[in-house]
Amino acid sequence: MTDTPIPGWTLERLHKGYGQALEETEVLYDSQTDHQRLRVFENPRFGRVMTLDGVVQVTEADNFIYHEMLTHVPILAHGAAKRVLIIGGGDGGMAREALRHPSVESVTMVEIDAGVVEFCKTYLPGISQGAFDDPRLNLVIDDGAAFMRNTDQKFDVIVVDSTDPIGPGEVLFTDTFYGHAKRALTQDGILVTQNGVPFVQGEELTNSMRAFKALFADWGCYMATVPTYAGGPMAFGWGTDGPGRTVALDELEARFAAAAIQTDYYTPEIHRAAFALPGYVRRLMP
Incomplete structure (x- = not known):
C-alpha cells in the first residue's frame, strides 16, 4: 500500500500503523510487470531505490x-x-x-x-x-x-x-x-x-x-x-x-x-x- 504524503515523497506502509517516507528527487522507472509494479527513484540519502508494489527492496546505499x-x-x-x-x-x-x-x-x-x-x-x-x-x-x-x-x-x-x-x-x-x-x-x-x-x-x-x-x-x-x-x-x-x-x-x-x-x-x-x-x-x- 502506498500513498504520497507530500509532493515528491513516497510513503511505504507495509506494516499496520507504521510507515517510512522517502524523498523522490527523480523517478527513473515506473512500470507494471506480469507479477508486480516496479519503480526506481533517486533519493538524496540512499541513492537509487527500487520498490516492488510500493515496498522498498534494495537501495544503492545500504x-x-x-x-x-x-x-x-x-x-x-x-x-x-x-x-x-x-x-x-x-x-x-x-x-x-x-x-x-x-x-x-x-x-x-x-x-x-x-x-x-x-x-x-x-x-x-x-x-x-x-x-x-x-x-x-x-x-x-x-x-x-x-x-x-x-x-x-x-x-x-x-x-x-x-x-x-x-x-x-x-x-x-x-x-x-x-x-x-x-x-x-x-x-x-x-x-x-x-x-x-x-x-x-x-x-x-x-x-x-x-x-x-x-x-x-x-x-x-x-x-x-x-x-x-x-x-x-x-x-x-x-x-x-x-x-x-x-x-x-x-x-x-x-x-x-x-x-x-x-x-x-x-x-x-x-x-x-x-x-x-x-x-x-x-x-x-x-
Missing part, C-alpha cells in the same frame, strides 16, 4: 548489509561451500556477494520475474557489479517454489532472498517449501532465509521457526539492521544439520582471511554476535 549477511554468514560457516542456490535476488546483489568467494564453483539463481533482472541490469548495475556476466552464475527464470519442488540438484548453501509473504513471495514462507529446501541441501548444508523485521512481523518469524524446528537439528535466526527495512533489526532464518553455528571465532577469521574479501558490514565478530538474540525475539521462538 544493500551491502543485507547481501553480506545472507551470503557470508552461511558460506563461511559451512567452510567448504562449492554450490550455492539463491531463490529470488533479481537485483543481483546476493549473487555478487556469493561469487566473491573463490571457493564457490557455481551459483544458481532462480528469479520468477525476468523483468526484474533486466530492469536491475539497466537501472541498478551498481547492485550486481557484473555478477550476471560471471560464468559461474546460472540464471533460471522460474517460480522458486516450483524449482525447489522439482530439482534433483544438491546445494551446500541455499539463500532465500524473497519479498515479504504477500503476493508472489507468499509461497516461499510455507512448511512445504522449507521441506523441499532441506531435501536439496547436502549433508552439512545450510539454509538461510529473509524473515522480516521481528518487531513488526513477529508472527512471520514464529511460523518459519516452527517449520525450521521440525526440520533441522540446529535452527534459529540471526540479525542485522538494514536502515530502509523499517521497524528494527531484520531476522534471517538459519537451519542446518551440520556444525555450522559452532565454528569458533578463530576458524571464522582464518576462513575470512583466506577468502580475501573486503566487506563493509560483515566481520567474523559480527557473524558470531548476530546469533545473540534480544529477549523479544527469543520469545518469538516456538
